[in-house]
Amino acid sequence: MKEKVSKAVSRRAQEITPFLVMDILERAKQLESQGEHVIHLEIGEPDFPTPEVVKDAAYRAMAAGETLYTHSQGLLELRETLCRHYLTKYGVRLAPEQFIVTSGTSPAMVLIFAALLDPGDEVVLSDPHYSCYPNFLHLVDAKPHYVRVWEEEGFQFRPDELKPHLNPHTKALIINSPANPTGTLLSEERLARLADLGLYVVSDEIYHGLVYEGKEHSILEYTDRAFVINGFSKLYAMTGWRLGFVIAPLDFVRPIQKLMQNFFISANPFVQRAGIAALTEAQPELEQMRLTYDKRRHFLLDGLQRLGFNIPVPPTGAFYVFVNARHLSEDSYALAFDILEQAKVGVTPGIDFGAGGEGYLRFSYANSLENLAEALRRLEVYLKRRSSGKNR
Ligand SMILES: Cc1ncc(COP(=O)(O)O)c(C=O)c1O
Numbered sequence: 001m002k003e004k005v006s007k008a009v010s011r012r013a014q015e016i017t018p019f020l021v022m023d024i025l026e027r028a029k030q031l032e033s034q035g036e037h038v039i040h041l042e043i044g045e046p047d048f049p050t051p052e053v054v055k056d057a058a059y060r061a062m063a064a065g066e067t068l069y070t071h072s073q074g075l076l077e078l079r080e081t082l083c084r085h086y087l088t089k090y091g092v093r094l095a096p097e098q099f100i101v102t103s104g105t106s107p108a109m110v111l112i113f114a115a116l117l118d119p120g121d122e123v124v125l126s127d128p129h130y131s132c133y134p135n136f137l138h139l140v141d142a143k144p145h146y147v148r149v150w151e152e153e154g155f156q157f158r159p160d161e162l163k164p165h166l167n168p169h170t171k172a173l174i175i176n177s178p179a180n181p182t183g184t185l186l187s188e189e190r191l192a193r194l195a196d197l198g199l200y201v202v203s204d205e206i207y208h209g210l211v212y213e214g215k216e217h218s219i220l221e222y223t224d225r226a227f228v229i230n231g232f233s234k235l236y237a238m239t240g241w242r243l244g245f246v247i248a249p250l251d252f253v254r255p256i257q258k259l260m261q262n263f264f265i266s267a268n269p270f271v272q273r274a275g276i277a278a279l280t281e282a283q284p285e286l287e288q289m290r291l292t293y294d295k296r297r298h299f300l301l302d303g304l305q306r307l308g309f310n311i312p313v314p315p316t317g318a319f320y321v322f323v324n325a326r327h328l329s330e331d332s333y334a335l336a337f338d339i340l341e342q343a344k345v346g347v348t349p350g351i352d353f354g355a356g357g358e359g360y361l362r363f364s365y366a367n368s369l370e371n372l373a374e375a376l377r378r379l380e381v382y383l384k385r386r387s388s389g390k391n392r
Contacts, residue, residue: 074101178317
């Protein structure tokens with residue numbers, strides 16, 4: 001896995017770790033080019049097309065000549081629509097000035113961390129966690145401080161046990177609920193106690209709306225000492241459009257706006273118009289997608305449990321199931337490759353999400369019921385052969 005790097009490449013760039021799921025995907029593509037049929041359960045991307053009303057809004061905006069820079073914080077109309085959304089959905093009253101619209105959630109993280117963190121600052125991160133978080137921190141020479149979370153508790157922080165992990169350099173805490181890779185949600189009670197720790201909370205709410213049991217809560221219901229990052233990629237099936245936003249405390253707005261002006265200038269205008277349509281007109285399509293994901297979630301959970309995987313806290317959000325596969329192997333990277341080679345099913349190795357994810361596999365159900373059924377059938381054959389020693 002060690003990559004050859006020229007000595008001229010900066011230390012910062014060298015420290016960026018690769019996305020291991022890409023190794024799986026590349027091998028899967030190679031197998032496909034050799035005529036094999038691979039089922040992709042490794043990808044964290046909706047398999048639905050973007051709703052028509054959203055596309056129409058973009059076409060109309062482009063035809064009307066909305067093709068130039070916008071205000072660096074984004075179209076006022078989009079920010080006002082977002083304010084209404086936060087009021088209706090969470091009961092949180094925000095000002096349009098608190099929003100900075102970005103080209104995806106990923107650039108939103110760059111902006112927040114650049115505005116909040118100095119070199120040497122520490123940020124508390126769950127282990128396992130979304131793979132890219134530590135790399136965003138490295139970019140500004142800040143450090144992740146990992147705290148193990150456990151499957152028996154849906155991989156969520158124990159707020160009472162965080163205090164010993166804090167030191168004078170600890171500036172912030174990252175939360176992600178519903179979470180990637182685990183698909184689980186933080187309870188209201190834990191969210192409230194995390195908000196009380198006195199740290200800045202950076203809340204990645206990108207999977208909000210993709211919730212099948214219970215209700216998701218925004219960190220802003222509990223504290224205003226928080227940054228929200230969110231985007232349109234997952235809920236609205238808009239990964240390729242690149243649209244997201246930051247909600248920042250008022251004293252951070254101008255610093256973030258200056259970063260935005262310098263590094264990104266503005267988000268794309270017709271994509272912002274599409275964002276307004278997504279928020280105001282796409283509800284029927286969204287509900288249809290959510291119900292479909294939920295059916296698949298039940299189907300995959302049942303199937304995996306039938307195959308002998310123990311899932312103590314079933315996921316209730318996003319579109320992932322994170323399963324303990326230690327009874328098969330301690331090496332999730334080798335196991336994911338073996339499953340791909342033998343069963344032609346792509347899954348993501350848990351090690352991609354930190355040391356705490358080792359021994360686990362992430363299955364995405366952003367794929368049809370038909371493909372999930374076939375993937376489970378192939379896994380059953382794989383496991384039978386493996387237990388009879390024929391795979392090794
Ligand atoms: C938890 C989480 N945050 C952020 C992102 C990045 O999203 P975007 O497409 O908006 O940059 C992803 C994408 O997989 C994610 O899973």
